[in-house]
Amino acid sequence: MSNSPNDDVHKARSTPKPEPVSCGCSGPACCESVAESGPPVSRRTATEPIPVGTTLKLRDHLGALAARWGIGRMSFIVEPGLYAIGEPDSASPVLVSANYKLTFDRVRSQLGGRNAWLLVLDTKGINVWCAAGKGTFGTDELVHRLQITALADRVEHRRLIVPQLGATGVCAHEVRQRSGFKVYFGPVCARDLPLFIDSDLKCTPEMRRVRFPVRERVVLIPIEIVGGLRIMILAALALVVLAGLGRDGYSLTRVWGTGLRSALLLIATFLTGASLVPLLLPWLPGRAFAVKGAWTGAFAAAAVGWLAYSQPGLLGSPVMAVAWLLFIPTAMSFTGMNYTGASTYTSLSGVIKEMKVAVPLQIGFAGAAALLWLAGLFTT
Amino acid sequence: MRYLDDVVTLRLDAAKCNGCRMCLTVCPHNVFRMEDKRAVLQTRDACMECGACMLNCAAGALTVRSGVGCASGIINGILRGTDACCDNTSSGCC
Numbered sequence: 001m002s003n004s005p006n007d008d009v010h011k012a013r014s015t016p017k018p019e020p021v022s023c024g025c026s027g028p029a030c031c032e033s034v035a036e037s038g039p040p041v042s043r044r045t046a047t048e049p050i051p052v053g054t055t056l057k058l059r060d061h062l063g064a065l066a067a068r069w070g071i072g073r074m075s076f077i078v079e080p081g082l083y084a085i086g087e088p089d090s091a092s093p094v095l096v097s098a099n100y101k102l103t104f105d106r107v108r109s110q111l112g113g114r115n116a117w118l119l120v121l122d123t124k125g126i127n128v129w130c131a132a133g134k135g136t137f138g139t140d141e142l143v144h145r146l147q148i149t150a151l152a153d154r155v156e157h158r159r160l161i162v163p164q165l166g167a168t169g170v171c172a173h174e175v176r177q178r179s180g181f182k183v184y185f186g187p188v189c190a191r192d193l194p195l196f197i198d199s200d201l202k203c204t205p206e207m208r209r210v211r212f213p214v215r216e217r218v219v220l221i222p223i224e225i226v227g228g229l230r231i232m233i234l235a236a237l238a239l240v241v242l243a244g245l246g247r248d249g250y251s252l253t254r255v256w257g258t259g260l261r262s263a264l265l266l267i268a269t270f271l272t273g274a275s276l277v278p279l280l281l282p283w284l285p286g287r288a289f290a291v292k293g294a295w296t297g298a299f300a301a302a303a304v305g306w307l308a309y310s311q312p313g314l315l316g317s318p319v320m321a322v323a324w325l326l327f328i329p330t331a332m333s334f335t336g337m338n339y340t341g342a343s344t345y346t347s348l349s350g351v352i353k354e355m356k357v358a359v360p361l362q363i364g365f366a367g368a369a370a371l372l373w374l375a376g377l378f379t380t
Numbered sequence: 381m382r383y384l385d386d387v388v389t390l391r392l393d394a395a396k397c398n399g400c401r402m403c404l405t406v407c408p409h410n411v412f413r414m415e416d417k418r419a420v421l422q423t424r425d426a427c428m429e430c431g432a433c434m435l436n437c438a439a440g441a442l443t444v445r446s447g448v449g450c451a452s453g454i455i456n457g458i459l460r461g462t463d464a465c466c467d468n469t470s471s472g473c474c
């Protein structure tokens with residue numbers, strides 16, 4: 001067993017995980033890996049527990065809000081190690097969590113008035129579910145963290161409360177073999193923790209289910225938007241510049257007319273898709289997310305089409321209007337498909353299946369729409 | 381909310397099952413049920429292939445190709461030739 005706190009977390013989880021394609025993602029924003037760019041963690045004596053409160057301050061709430069918009073997420077990391085909530089003793093429960101600050105805050109804020117140990121694993125600032133999928137919230141890191149915090153010397157019992165969503169990375173029987181601690185998988189939601197602790201570490205079936213209520217769907221909208229924004233702005237700028245082209249040479253009038261309107265419509269399409277698909281998810285027709293997105297786009301295209309019909313020339317030439325009617329459902333289908341990563345019930349096999357059909361169609365339709373739009377410039 | 385039918389790779393080898401109920405505990409989508417002291421699949425199509433049951437079945441009765449269903453992750457993986465990425469704000473639940 002290694003003694004360095006950082007070198008084991010990159011190891012694969014103990015059970016082979018074939019084709020690890022991704023983990024609970026939502027959007028490309030996630031790719032700026034927190035792993036290597038996090039702030040240096042101060043060197044504390046590993047075994048000294050860190051006292052921590054249970055009330056969230058304004059700063060915690062503001063930080064959470066910023067993180068939801070993708071701002072400052074790189075510093076949203078808690079130091080891994082053992083934390084003391086209240087005045088825990090050798091009989092106090094031990095809860096295991098991730099070192100993503102949102103997760104950490106959620107857990108500690110549920111433990112007001114209690115004495116407990118909070119064992120924070122080094123998940124590189126990623127929440128439990130995502131980290132478990134990657135294996136950073138896993139058996140190796142848990143066993144390792146138990147050793148360097150010498151938890152076995154602080155508590156008499158051998159019970160660990162691990163969030164149920166961590167089960168994707170934590171193998172309970174292996175933890176027991178290697179550390180002597182028995183893993184009790186706790187509830188999915190931190191808010192059920194007090195009840196779980198008070199009812200002898202038992203969950204109701206309800207506490208074990210993962211759902212995807214509107215509140216959680218909405219909270220993930222900003223990060224989807226931030227994730228796609230850069231490419232959207234680039235594409236919008238490209239439209240503005242290209243719109244000047246035409247049979248009569250380059251026209252600035254068209255840049256400010258067709259170009260600007262096209263750019264706005266593109267951004268509007270993106271924003272509408274990224275917010276409506278998550279909001280309306282359960283009610284949109286179809287099971288596949290690409291289909292749900294395409295339906296959203298079909299309704300949006302109908303609205304845009306009606307506008308263009310009542311105000312001819314709004315979308316440029318008729319050819320361009322057709323381009324938009326093709327493009328809007330295609331773009332929203334893509335946005336919908338990308339939302340699979342944020343959802344809590346899509347399987348890898350299912351996503352692969354829908355992508356095999358959807359992606360070629362999306363490329364075809366988007367290509368056709370782009371050609372028509374360009375053709376429209378030369379037919380006015 | 382249900383995802384696509386007949387796509388998941390989850391398999392349960394009933395002969396190996398020792399009835400420990402661990403899969404019922406870890407599964408976030410209530411896929412399992414006990415019948416005659418053995419686990420059975422009650423809603424196989426609800427499986428999201430997270431792999432928690434396979435990892436925690438000491439009897440080795442469960443197999444699933446695990447991974448997370450995330451289109452942008454898959455696309456990124458293909459484009460970069462690496463594993464796909466993770467977003468640290470999508471919290472699942474809490």
Ligand code: SF4
Binds near residue numbers: 399
């Ligand atoms: S975890 Fe494995 S052995 Fe235990 S009940 Fe489920 S299938 Fe059977």
Ligand code: SF4
Binds near residue numbers: 407430
């Ligand atoms: S892979 Fe995950 S969702 Fe599927 S049955 Fe196992 S625990 Fe449940």
